[in-house]
Amino acid sequence: METKDYEHGTVPKSERKHWISIAAVWIAIGIDLSGAFLGVELAAGMDFWPAIGATLVGSVLLGLLAMACAYVGAATGLTTAMVSRAVFGKIGGAVLALAMSISLIGWFAVQAGFFGSNAQVAMLELTGIDWPVAVFTVLGGILMLLTALWGYRSISRLSTLAVPLLLILLIVGIVVAFATRGSEALTADTAAVYSFGGAVSLVMGIFVLGVVSAPDMARWAKTPKQAMAAGFFGFLFGNSIIIIVAVILSKLLNETELMTMFFVLGLGGFAVIVLILAQWTTNTTNAYSAAISFSSISKRFSRRTLTIIGGVIGIIVAVLGAADWFINFISAIGIVIAPFGGVYIANFFANRKHTRFEHHSDVPRITVLPVIAWLLGIATALMTTQTSDGLGFGLFSLTLIPALDGLLVAFVAALAFEVFVRRRAQRAVSIDGIEI
Structure with a gap:
């Protein structure tokens, strides 16, 4: 079994990948059942065009x-956890790595729960057998966990197989739905549940954890420019396709389960295979990135061991009903994780030539100002999130997109702190070793 994923070092140039293969991984990750569930939620809580607009903007x-x-991942060769260590210090980086790991395990649990519910529908439709959701949740979680043990290479191979099949299924599903149901249902009025900005924030929240942990995959790119191309197209199409398809199919068919929709359209058998591949790819990546983050905290356990531990915990949480808290979960991720991305982006571009972003560099135990910037971003997102759109207080608005509010405030605060530190250092004068 090949397990060398260089979680504590850089990926050798000889093993770097073309941007298309990396983009395919992110597209395959994005086309999953959680995206379909969000699409159904938006279809039930917004008119058609606002729902599509929010999806595209997000x-x-x-x-x-x-x-x-x-770019940060490809330029430094560091995993997301190691980037957080360089920015926040040893202790601060460990805290962020732990937060990322817990979020990823939670995401693994939610995805496994969605897989279980849809697999149950498929089994009932195909065979008439009605097994408990928990059975499919456990089996699916184990399947996804096994692939994560092989690391990036197996995820890439699985994505190469899954993406073309996914695109075929979604395109055929849309064509058949319009051919059999027409388009009148798309223009029907829908009672507004979500604001436009809140919907954009949810669209971002569903994949922002993947964006912030992008260095885990981007460090495999041949060049930073290729990593940027993979990131833009991978997340743009990976995030939007399944949500848009789910919005359209939910409006046209008036159904809430994606698997049921495809059975109604006569595509159930093909959909079972393809959607299993989609969920397999997505959750494998969650388990992989969670283990990568945990491994940065301590080298005592190997990535494979941590993958197994995290996966087992995720499966247990999934069986306990993690999917029932889906909207609040992705709202929390947008609030907590998006500002972290803003901080490390600002810190990297302000210090891109600093040795802190080199492997084995000496970093302080904790760097206080980036942590403060991160907390300011979290506080901002909490205060700008409307209670109807997720977790938050709705005290005021900035961009109308809470996840973006938190990210931008954290980014600006981190840059301001960097300017403050540099000016202070320039004004400091050392006389006989005493700084004044």
Whole structure:
């Protein structure tokens, strides 16, 4: 079994990948059942065109953010966890790595839960057998966990197989739906549940964890420019395709389960195979990145061991009903994780020539100002998120997109702190070793 993923070092030039293969991984990750669930939620809580507009705006913003995050990963060769160590210090980086790992395991649990519910529908439709959701959740979680043990290479191979099949299924599904149901249902009025900005924030929240952890994959790119191309197209299309398809099919068919929609369209058998591949690819990556983050905290356990531990925890949480908290979960991720991306992007571009972004560099135990910038971003996102759109207080608005609010405030604060530190250092005068 090949397990060398260079989680504590740089990926050799000879093993770097073309941007298309990396983009395919992110597209395959994005086309999953959680995206379909969000599409159904938006279809039930917004008119058609606002839902499509929110999806496109959120996905473009994710693509632009992914370009910056992927550049950091490719330029430094560091995993996301190691980048956080360089920015926040040893202790601060460990805290961020732990937060990332917990979020990824939670995401693994949510995805496994979606897989279980849709697999149950497929089994019932195909055989008439009604097994408990928990059975499919456990089996699916184990399947996804096994692939994660092989690391990036197996994820890339699986994505190469899954992406073309996914695109074929989605295109055929849309064509058949329009041919059999027409388009009148798309223009029907829908009682507004989500604001436009809140919907954009949810669209970003569903994949922002993948964006912020983009260095884990981007470090495999041949060049930073290729990593940026992979990031933009991978997250733009990976995030938007399944949500848009789910919005359209949910409006036309008036159904809430993606698997049920494809059975209604007569595509159930093909959909079972393809959607299993989609969920397999997505959750394999969650388990892989969670283990990568944990491994940066301590080298005592190997990535494979941590993958197994995290995966087992995720499966247990999934069986306990993690998918039932889906909207609040992605709202929390957008609030907590997006500002982290803003901080490390600002810190990297302000210090791109600093030795802190080199492997085995000496970093302080904790760097306080970046942590403060991150907390300011979290506080901002909490205060600008409307209670109807997720977790938050709705005290005021900035861009109308809470996840973006938090990211931008954290980015600006981190840059301001860097300017403050540099000016202070320039004004400091050392006389006989005493700084004044």
